Amino acid sequence: MDYIQIRSYDNYIYAHIVLSMLQDAGINCHLKDEYTITIDPLLSPALGGIKLMVAGSQLERALKLMEQTGNVD
Numbered sequence: 001m002d003y004i005q006i007r008s009y010d011n012y013i014y015a016h017i018v019l020s021m022l023q024d025a026g027i028n029c030h031l032k033d034e035y036t037i038t039i040d041p042l043l044s045p046a047l048g049g050i051k052l053m054v055a056g057s058q059l060e061r062a063l064k065l066m067e068q069t070g071n072v073d
Contacts, residue, residue: 001028001055001056001057002055002056002057003029003030003053003054003055003056004053004054004055004056004059005032005051005052005053006052006053006054006059006062006063006066007051007052007066007071008048008049008050008051008052009049009050009052010037010041010044010049010050011050012031012034012037012038012050015031015034015050015052016031018052018066018071019031019052021065021069021071022052022054022062022065022066025061025065027054027055027058027061027062027065028054028055028058029052029053029054029055029058029062030053031050031051031052031053032050032051032053033047033048033049033050033051034050037049037050038050
């Protein structure tokens, strides 16, 4: 399955809130680099933060849901 990054976070709490919302809606997604950045937050700028990855086939639905709930930049 092909995953696409749709957002990055510096804080794992916010990342998990959005991740849970998407998973509850049946969207296949996961967090990338979550453990590395949680253990060593100083690596966040170098790695690009905790990345929210969504299945390519569900990208449009995920973005729409995030927009409806105010979770987009």
